[in-house]
Each structure stands twice: as C-alpha cells, then as structure tokens.
Amino acid sequence: DAGITQSPRHKVTETGTPVTLRCHQTENHRYMYWYRQDPGHGLRLIHYSYGVKDTDKGEVSDGYSVSRSKTEDFLLTLESATSSQTSVYFCAISAQGRTFFGQGTRLTVV
Amino acid sequence: GDSVTQMEGPVTLSEEAFLTINCTYTATGYPSLFWYVQYPGEGLQLLLKATKADDKGSNKGFEATYRKETTSFHLEKGSVQVSDSAVYFCALSLDSGSARQLTFGSGTQLTVLP
Numbered sequence: 001d002a003g004i005t006q007s008p009r010h011k012v013t014e015t016g017t018p019v020t021l022r023c024h025q026t027e028n029h030r031y032m033y034w035y036r037q038d039p040g041h042g043l044r045l046i047h048y049s050y051g052v053k054d055t056d057k058g059e060v061s062d063g064y065s066v067s068r069s070k071t072e073d074f075l076l077t078l079e080s081a082t083s084s085q086t087s088v089y090f091c092a093i094s095a096q097g098r099t100f101f102g103q104g105t106r107l108t109v110v
Numbered sequence: 111g112d113s114v115t116q117m118e119g120p121v122t123l124s125e126e127a128f129l130t131i132n133c134t135y136t137a138t139g140y141p142s143l144f145w146y147v148q149y150p151g152e153g154l155q156l157l158l159k160a161t162k163a164d165d166k167g168s169n170k171g172f173e174a175t176y177r178k179e180t181t182s183f184h185l186e187k188g189s190v191q192v193s194d195s196a197v198y199f200c201a202l203s204l205d206s207g208s209a210r211q212l213t214f215g216s217g218t219q220l221t222v223l224p
Contacts, residue, residue, distance in 0.1 A: 031210065033211070040216050042116075042199055042201075042214030042215050042216045043154070043199070043212070044214070045211055045212070048211060058211065090153055092212075094210040098156055099203075099210050099212055100156075101153035101154045101155070102153050103152060103153050104153055
C-alpha cells in the first residue's frame with residue numbers, strides 16, 4: 001500500500017457542512033492525488049500535488065479544495081458538502097513508475 | 111480529451127472459463143496503459159501495464175497487449191478462478207510533467223462462480 005493512510009474511512013455528513021479528508025503517506029513521495037469513484041464513471045481525478053504547497057486541478061475539481069503543507073499530508077476539503085459529493089474518495093501516490101492507492105474513504109452527504 | 115472505453119459489465123463466468131475484458135482508448139499522445147483490480151472494500155491495485163506499442167503486460171495469469179493500430183488493451187486470462195472476482199479498471203497515463211495522472215474506464219465487475 002506504499003504507506004498510505006486515509007482518514008476517516010467512513011463519514012456521514014449533512015448538506016452544507018464542511019468536510020476534510022486526510023491522506024497521510026510515510027515514504028516521502030512527491031506526487032499525491034485525490035480521486036473520486038462513482039458507479040459508471042470509474043475513478044476521476046479531483047486534484048493533485050507535485051510538492052509542498054504545489055497543487056493543481058483535475059477533471060472534477062469544482063466544489064473541492066486541497067492543501068499540502070507537509071510532504072506527508074494531502075488534505076481534501078469540501079467547503080459546503082452537497083449530495084452530489086456522496087462518493088468513495090481515494091488518495092494515491094506515484095512512485096517507481098506506478099501509482100499506489102489508499103483504502104478509500106466512503107463519504108455520504110445527507 | 112483523453113478517454114478510456116471499457117466493456118460494460120457485469121460479467122459472470124464459471125470457474126476455468128476464458129476471460130476477455132475489452133478496453134479501447136483515445137489519447138493525443140503516446141500513453142502508458144494499465145489494468146487495475148479492486149477487490150471488495152479495498153483500494154485499487156496495479157495488475158499489469160504496458161508502456162509502448164506491442165508491449166505485453168502480464169501478471170497472475172492475466173495478459174494484455176498494447177495495440178496501437180486498434181488503440182486497444184484487452185485483458186485476457188485463460189482460466190479464471192473464484193478468487194479473480196473483482197472490479198477491473200483499464201486506465202491510461204500521458205505522464206504530464208512526471209505526474210502520473212490516470213484516466214480510467216468505468217470498470218467491469220467480474221464474478222466467477224464455482
């Protein structure tokens with residue numbers, strides 16, 4: 001698993017509340033990613049980071065922000081959660097020409 | 111834009127049957143191609159990859175050949191097992207600035223019956 005830990009693993013939140021998901025890695029990799037997984041869509045890239053304080057948007061970035069103040073942590077924030085953001089969120093890192101994924105966070109917005 | 115089109119599922123097979131999951135892609139450059147597998151409740155794991163035309167990726171009895179002329183990367187296995195039941199994703203990467211952003215297909219659910 002390349003030392004990737006996502007927290008929380010499950011969360012239920014109400015519409016309009018802020019939510020932050022955390023991805024922690026232990027191996028000092030430079031590149032980190034947030035994807036969301038939805039039926040019929042596979043995984044889609046939300047945001048990615050190529051270093052501390054260096055981030056960029058992916059395919060489905062609207063409604064999400066990210067921060068990376070330390071190499072090991074990559075945070076995904078939903079400023080005001082909506083039901084369309086109910087999904088499974090995966091963090092990933094790139095290393096040795098491969099991409100490794102975390103276990104995922106199941107987020108339900110009610 | 112870049113995209114991956116994957117065979118619609120779900121696919122149900124009997125143990126020891128032959129498996130093919132079709133995958134075609136559209137890309138502006140020369141992508142690397144991947145198959146990932148996701149077991150229930152887990153993240154995605156790399157199954158195999160190919161980085162240039164005519165390369166064959168293989169792992170755990172699964173194979174896929176990078177066909178540039180047909181823009182395809184079909185996954186095959188000669189004899190599936192119950193333990194192969196999972197969701198399979200085809201993906202590509204154009205390696206933008208060394209960040210290996212992946213574009214995924216929609217996934218194919220495979221169920222193998224004993």
